[in-house]
Amino acid sequence: MGSAIGQIAYYLPEKVITNKDLEEQFKKWEAEKIFKKIGIAERHVVDGSQTALDLAYEASVKVLENYKKEDIDFLILCTQSPDYFLPTSSCVLQDKLGLRKDSGAFDFNLGCSGFVYGLAVSKGLISAGIAKNIILVMSETYSRHIHPLDLANRTIFGDGAAATIIESSETEKIYGFVLGTDGSGMQNLIVPNGGMRHLKDPGAEETINSSGDVSSANCLYMNGPEIFNFTIDVVPVAVHDVLEKNNLTLDQIDYVVFHQANKYMIDFLRKKLGIPENKFFMDMADTGNTVSATIPIGLKKALDQELIKTGDKVLLCGFGVGYSWGATVIQI
């Protein structure tokens, strides 16, 4: 049994931080310069105690507006910000959404590669006859991990959730995958404290880097240069390999949606791969980098703007924290 992407919906929390807000608070970067370089004008962030599960719920309700929720028999939630260590957040979400009790549900913890991995697992579940119609939700709240005085990371990351329905299909519309993992990069994008390896430390020392960004071991740390180097290493190879795996050439691909990390980085990768601008989705202006949600949000925007149409072959590539990466080709 084949599988196909059905509907997609996304939800962004209400509170918006604009580049102007950051310029006024930090008096360091100009709003216009930020937008020009990294393509981000504003990012949505959760307020108070809102969690990734709350965003996942909103996105799921949206996607189920025009769908019979009784037909959903599996729920997968990708988040690195679960409500609890236990119980599993997708179990809580199943109950909140009123999904069938004879359905499967689990969380998995990935970031920027999450959507591609989620598609891979969904395809497997459907082709093995384990599920028929899956709701795959990406939801992230990196803002809750970032130190309030860490300008660099507050500029880049936004919160958001996207829910995608993956349906069984007569024809296979989710093609072959290439997946990759390199845990030697673990220190380059990490929240050191708060898990079981190092508990959260109320007395954690605050550090200031050479750019003046404040952080601590309780907060998200990202080594930008190392992450960029990692993407230069793996993304071109992943794109080449996924085309080869699917017996396709770049010319046969109608559109490309990469993880929307930041404009500068992905435009560099685009040029390196020789992907024409009109075949490449690049828009993180009103969302920032929403981690695992960027690809489904990008697909939804591309569909709404008619940048892609039914029948198009779309190459997806997610890459980042882990390090973890994956690529696939889908037919819309």
Next chain:
Amino acid sequence: MKKKDFYNELIEFLELDPVDLDENTEFTSIEGYDSMAVMSLIAFCDEKFGTKINAQQIQKLTTVGSLMDFLGREKFEN
């Protein structure tokens, strides 16, 4: 590559305000040399010289000349 051309390409690629650079210019003294410029520096080394420069190597850079040493002095002429 002529040194003058290298300095100009570096300024353009890093989107720095026009400034007189020479090999003794300290990176930290260049207006606008921030974490966004560092991203451009990585892209510059890769695209123009086919060379990877990692975070540690970037940290060690002092002057523009130290970058030229890293890329290989033999690549530059007066």
